[in-house]
Amino acid sequence: MKKIFIKNLSYILIIILLISNTTISFADVNLKLPKYKILDEDFDLQRYNLEKLKANFHVDGVDNKIVIPKTGSDNLMIEGSEKIEIKLPECINNVNGYIDNNKTLYYDSNIAMIKVMPLQERQGELIFDGIRSDIIIKHINSPQQYEYKYTLENNYYLISAREYSGENSGEIYIIDKEDNIIAVIDPPHAQDADGNKVDTHYELYGNTLKQVIEPNKTTVFPIVATSTTHPNKVTTSYLSKSMTKTYYESMGYGTSDSIARGAEILAIGLVPGGVPVATLMSVADLWTLAQRYKVEKLYKEMKSNQYLKITITARWRNGGKNSGYVYGSPEYTIVAESKVPASILKKIKD
Structure with missing residues (x-):
């Protein structure tokens, strides 16, 4: 003993x-798309080591169990000390997911591809779970607004950092019934195919989080728009x-x-x-x-x-x-x- x-x-x-x-310094994530044409409808699954999902994909994190749905019609789930469910943007409804060797999930539709990545971030000797979603907006005629619908426990809700504490950080908080923060959603980020920043922001409608992307005349498609959720570690x-x-x-x-x-x-x-x-x-x-x-x-x-x-x-x-x-x-x-x-x-x- x-x-x-x-x-x-x-x-x-x-x-x-x-x-x-x-605090820990993380390298900037390079969101630039690979040179191969993975966005083409006829991309070679075998060449890029992608396998069609036959069931929901389960990830055992350090503190959380993460369930990524077989199709975009179902909810993504993070369950640890709290349970968070996320409905991915409706453009991938009924779209079957594919998985690569790095446990990245892909849902490809005509207007956008959604990538979902379970995260494990090391800080010192501890490892923290998270989940990241990339919306790959294929062309100028694709929608420029995408909604994530959160299903939370009773009396839990989403709120902006500005409204919660007056901080203009761009973050969104998930709050429990006692008004404690249980998870943090990063400020939105978007980048075009040339690596240039694209304006983007969140809009909140109850527990629905809408990410709005605002390309300009010089924006080169496709655009990658990112949203990342970090549950607390207890x-x-x-x-x-x-x-x-x-x-x-x-x-x-x-x-x-x-x-x-x-x-x-x-x-x-x-x-x-x-x-x-x-x-x-x-x-x-x-x-x-x-x-x-x-x-x-x-x-x-x-x-x-x-x-x-x-x-x-x-x-x-x-x-x-x-x-x-x-x-x-x-x-x-x-x-x-x-x-x-x-x-x-x-x-x-x-």
Whole structure:
């Protein structure tokens, strides 16, 4: 149990100590179409390693299960801590999907092709799930407005970042019934065949998200218009009462030296994933005296058969090349042993 205990505490410390250092730079995605004529109606499926879908395509992400429909008539689904369903633009209704070796799905109609890509984005030692959709607008006579219809749980809704918080980021948030953000949709992006930016924006009608593309006289078709959804990542850990004591003691008293010493004792040189202790110490000043006292107070309230549940939520923040997930403050709750998942309880007690 000692080994598991050390790993659990080290992992929690990594998450929490990274809260103040949470952005990552991603390379700009090159949306320029390949030179071969994949948009031609008679494109060679075998040559481009495309296989016709015979059933819905299931992807097991790190935290979410993603289901991509066999045809464009059905909903795409992301299910993890929350369930999100998305109806793709109606131009691919009844269109059968094709899949390539990179798990990219294609739905090809006369006016547009839709590409759907499950995403796994690495930030530090953690991996985050997402889903991206590209609308490939074939010619000038194709529609320039495309709708994504979201099916959400009761009292969940879409809202712009501007309306939610006053931020003019261009993002769209998916909100739960308690007005918390559960997923972020990136600002829209569009690019023509020569790699030039094309004006595009979102319009919201309830839980229907419309992407409007505005080509000009110099726009070269086809255009690729992109929309990406990033669900939150929710990390939950459980500590017994004795673990909780070691946990808050490892925080020190709000000074870099004491926190670093606590992290080093728990990590014993390396933490899960091979992250050196220096990673923990680089943001060691995060912990304050008040945070330590908060956990210590909960420890004193705990009974011997109770556990401390620690929940940390990471939310996507779009910032161009500095896009990445931002960690919220940890939430602490005392729970009964019956509320701890059996698999976790077994590891703690073994």
